[in-house]
Amino acid sequence: MSNVTPPPLDVDRLIDDRRTRVIVCCGSGGVGKTTTAAAIGLRAAERGRHVVVLTVDPARRLAQSMGLSRLDNTPRVVPIPKRPRGDKDRAPEATPAGSLHAMMLDMKRTFDEIVEAHADPDRAAQILANPFYQSLSSGFSGTQEYMAMEKLGQLRRADEWDLIVVDTPPSRSALDFLDAPQRLGRFLDGRLIRLLVVPAKVGGRAYLKVLNAGFGMVTGVLTKVLGAQVLKDVQTFVSALDTMFGGFRERADYTYRLLRAPGTAFLVIAAPEPDALREASYFVERLAQEGMPLAGLVLNRVHRSPAARLSAARAVAAAETLQAAGGPDGGPHALTIAALRLHAERMQLAAAERRVAEHFTTAHPHVPVAEVPAQPDDVHDLAGLGAVGDSFYTG
Amino acid sequence: MSTRDTDWEGVRLHVVTGKGGAGKTTAASALALALASGGKRVLLIEVEGRQGIAQVFDRPPLPYEERKIAVAPDSATQPGGDVYALVADPESALLEYLEMFYNLRHAGQALTRVGVMDFATTIAPGLRDVLLTGKAAEAVRRKKAGKLFYDAVVMDAPPTGRIGRFLNVTSEVSGLARVGPIRNHADTVQKVIHSPQTAVHFVTTLEEMPVQEVLDGIAELRGLPGGGIQVGGILINMVRPMELPARELRDVAAGGVDEHELAVGLKAAGLDGSVRLAGDLAAELTEHAVAAVGQQEQRHRLDEPGQPCYELPFITDGIDLGGLYRLSAALRDQGAA
Numbered sequence: 255m256s257n258v259t260p261p262p263l264d265v266d267r268l269i270d271d272r273r274t275r276v277i278v279c280c281g282s283g284g285v286g287k288t289t290t291a292a293a294i295g296l297r298a299a300e301r302g303r304h305v306v307v308l309t310v311d312p313a314r315r316l317a318q319s320m321g322l323s324r325l326d327n328t329p330r331v332v333p334i335p336k337r338p339r340g341d342k343d344r345a346p347e348a349t350p351a352g353s354l355h356a357m358m359l360d361m362k363r364t365f366d367e368i369v370e371a372h373a374d375p376d377r378a379a380q381i382l383a384n385p386f387y388q389s390l391s392s393g394f395s396g397t398q399e400y401m402a403m404e405k406l407g408q409l410r411r412a413d414e415w416d417l418i419v420v421d422t423p424p425s426r427s428a429l430d431f432l433d434a435p436q437r438l439g440r441f442l443d444g445r446l447i448r449l450l451v452v453p454a455k456v457g458g459r460a461y462l463k464v465l466n467a468g469f470g471m472v473t474g475v476l477t478k479v480l481g482a483q484v485l486k487d488v489q490t491f492v493s494a495l496d497t498m499f500g501g502f503r504e505r506a507d508y509t510y511r512l513l514r515a516p517g518t519a520f521l522v523i524a525a526p527e528p529d530a531l532r533e534a535s536y537f538v539e540r541l542a543q544e545g546m547p548l549a550g551l552v553l554n555r556v557h558r559s560p561a562a563r564l565s566a567a568r569a570v571a572a573a574e575t576l577q578a579a580g581g582p583d584g585g586p587h588a589l590t591i592a593a594l595r596l597h598a599e600r601m602q603l604a605a606a607e608r609r610v611a612e613h614f615t616t617a618h619p620h621v622p623v624a625e626v627p628a629q630p631d632d633v634h635d636l637a638g639l640g641a642v643g644d645s646f647y648t649g
Numbered sequence: 650m651s652t653r654d655t656d657w658e659g660v661r662l663h664v665v666t667g668k669g670g671a672g673k674t675t676a677a678s679a680l681a682l683a684l685a686s687g688g689k690r691v692l693l694i695e696v697e698g699r700q701g702i703a704q705v706f707d708r709p710p711l712p713y714e715e716r717k718i719a720v721a722p723d724s725a726t727q728p729g730g731d732v733y734a735l736v737a738d739p740e741s742a743l744l745e746y747l748e749m750f751y752n753l754r755h756a757g758q759a760l761t762r763v764g765v766m767d768f769a770t771t772i773a774p775g776l777r778d779v780l781l782t783g784k785a786a787e788a789v790r791r792k793k794a795g796k797l798f799y800d801a802v803v804m805d806a807p808p809t810g811r812i813g814r815f816l817n818v819t820s821e822v823s824g825l826a827r828v829g830p831i832r833n834h835a836d837t838v839q840k841v842i843h844s845p846q847t848a849v850h851f852v853t854t855l856e857e858m859p860v861q862e863v864l865d866g867i868a869e870l871r872g873l874p875g876g877g878i879q880v881g882g883i884l885i886n887m888v889r890p891m892e893l894p895a896r897e898l899r900d901v902a903a904g905g906v907d908e909h910e911l912a913v914g915l916k917a918a919g920l921d922g923s924v925r926l927a928g929d930l931a932a933e934l935t936e937h938a939v940a941a942v943g944q945q946e947q948r949h950r951l952d953e954p955g956q957p958c959y960e961l962p963f964i965t966d967g968i969d970l971g972g973l974y975r976l977s978a979a980l981r982d983q984g985a986a
Binding site: 282283284285313314389475478479480481525527528529530532559560561564568572573575576579586587589590591592593594595596597599600602603606610630631632634 | 668669670671704743747751756757775776808831856857858859861889890892893906907910911913914915917918919920926929930931932933934936937939940943965966967968
């Protein structure tokens with residue numbers, strides 16, 4: 255097999271470039287997106303940027319390590335730990351310190367705030383109490399994605415930070431996060447939802463004519479399936495929301511433009527596994543199609559061996575030699591046998607991972623790749639995040 | 650008929666959930682294969698439209714249609730069995746439903762074109778879930794010539810974060826129609842899901858967050874009003890073998906490895922540069938021990954709920970059909986099916 259080597263992804267250069275204002279970390283679930291986003295945020299702060307990390311669903315211990323104990327929609331200061339600078343090769347250069355904030359998204363609260371900002375208090379209260387609104391704001395698939403993007407827009411407009419690192423919601427499909435906001439925006443702004451309200455309005459006649467007899471059938475079927483109450487809730491909700499219509503689409507469009515603007519960089523995160531890299535492939539293609547700036551792929555949890563010069567086959571053979579000499583329990587060399595077996599396994603795993611990664615690079619030869627070694631333990635403190643960040647050092 | 654005892658005798662609807670990335674679809678597929686052996690017929694249902702089952706079984710995308718996709722291997726004592734797959738999407742389920750109750754297939758198709766179906770399933774998220782769980786419940790209850798058509802149904806369900814809401818159909822539709830066929834439909838579904846015929850299995854890896862989701866998910870199911878929903882087994886995915894006994898692992902994780910001892914061993918095995926190699930292998934072994942100790946901690950946490958745990962071995966080269974059969978054999982050996 256030919257050797258497929260992707261161009262290196264220089265994360266340090268990306269975060270040192272002051273023109274980089276937004277970094278979006280995306281990828282399928284379970285690949286370490288949140289950890290990567292937090293590690294990049296911390297590293298950027300160590301290198302002098304004023305950073306806010308927007309996370310969606312962090313592991314409990316990771317959240318605690320950043321001082322986030324609640325979903326409260328408020329950026330909290332994360333103290334940047336002092337690190338020994340002795341190891342000059344790995345530690346970031348001594349630059350004037352930046353700062354780090356982190357926040358956890360509360361999607362319902364974010365939605366409520368949009369409503370409160372756009373409607374007078376009475377009307378807002380009416381909307382917030384509507385049963386349909388309540389299921390929409392906490393249950394609708396896509397609301398979380400929409401609100402993450404909304405929050406990103408708000409943080410960008412606030413302009414208090416010079417770098418925003420966003421962790422995207424844990425959807426099963428990486429693409430959800432690009433599509434859902436628009437879907438929700440389109441839905442709330444859509445023809446059908448208005449159609450339901452038109453019977454109450456004269457201006458709706460034009461719509462009625464379009465579907466004429468069909469309209470009765472539509473409401474008829476919907477009433478049968480959903481029940482009259484749901485339709486009534488939706489109608490009340492829509493009339494209460496009237497002033498905000500257009501707003502949803504506009505907000506979705508604003509963040510969409512922000513995502514395409516210079517200063518935004520996408521990082522696709524993947525683990526070296528077939529499923530995760532397949533999703534990463536789709537995502538890379540989709541970003542290109544949308545004209546969104548891809549900075550590269552972060553290959554997370556990669557297994558490498560410090561003793562790669564000893565092949566798996568030789569390690570197994572050596573273990574067998576010792577086993578044969580030492581008897582069933584390995585004799586005096588039990589520890590060495592274990593170490594050799596483990597090494598062989600690690601080499602096989604590394605080779606399998608490399609094959610999957612090469613698959614990706616063959617399909618996308620120009621996408622830069624950075625590798626983050628597998629950490630022996632779950633990352634749950636700032637030191638662990640710092641260690642992940644150090645792997646971005648390219649020297 | 651099989652004479653062996655399994656942990657889930659009497660369960661006919663196996664709902665499989667877990668955190669994204671934990672290998673839910675793979676585990677559900679392996680479970681379906683395991684349940685099929687012994688001449689059984691099993692339906693595997695996917696509800697999130699990602700064509701994950703097609704990928705696991707290395708097939709082109711599957712339609713909204715029950716199709717045979719795999720055969721469970723026969724053993725010396727038992728014949729094989731059949732696994733069917735169905736990719737259920739709410740829109741098709743709604744169309745089917747309208748046809749069944751109102752003979753509205755054509756109107757339904759017209760409504761689909763103007764987006765009404767999408768609309769209906771969107772404004773009432775509960776409706777989606779009722780339609781999908783309804784499809785599974787229907788398959789569980791289906792009879793042909795007086796006999797149950799499927800011996801078991803396995804559902805690759807939404808992730809743990811949504812599973813309680815997904816299965817708790819009654820409260821989901823309480824805002825919907827209070828009378829009428831959807832309501833009756835929901836009540837039937839509810840009966841199946843709350844019966845001893847249904848069990849919810851959790852898939853996890855030995856990492857903090859997926860394990861936490863399992864514990865939270867189990868607590869949530871147990872706390873549901875109306876008697877709760879039966880919690881099934883915990884399927885621990887991607888389990889790697891330990892190269893050292895647990896005690897030694899802890900010592901190594903805490904204190905590192907005696908490099909001198911390693912160097913002597915490597916030399917005895919005839920490997921060159923044994924001193925430097927010993928240093929590198931010691932680092933590798935220590936890292937492994939730290940990881941393994943962390944995994945053991947997570948493993949202990951999984952004992953808390955008191956549910957049976959099953960281990961699925963890590964398969965280095967990614968899951969192909971052969972790997973899937975190995976996982977299904979592991980499930981059978983441990984009594985999960």
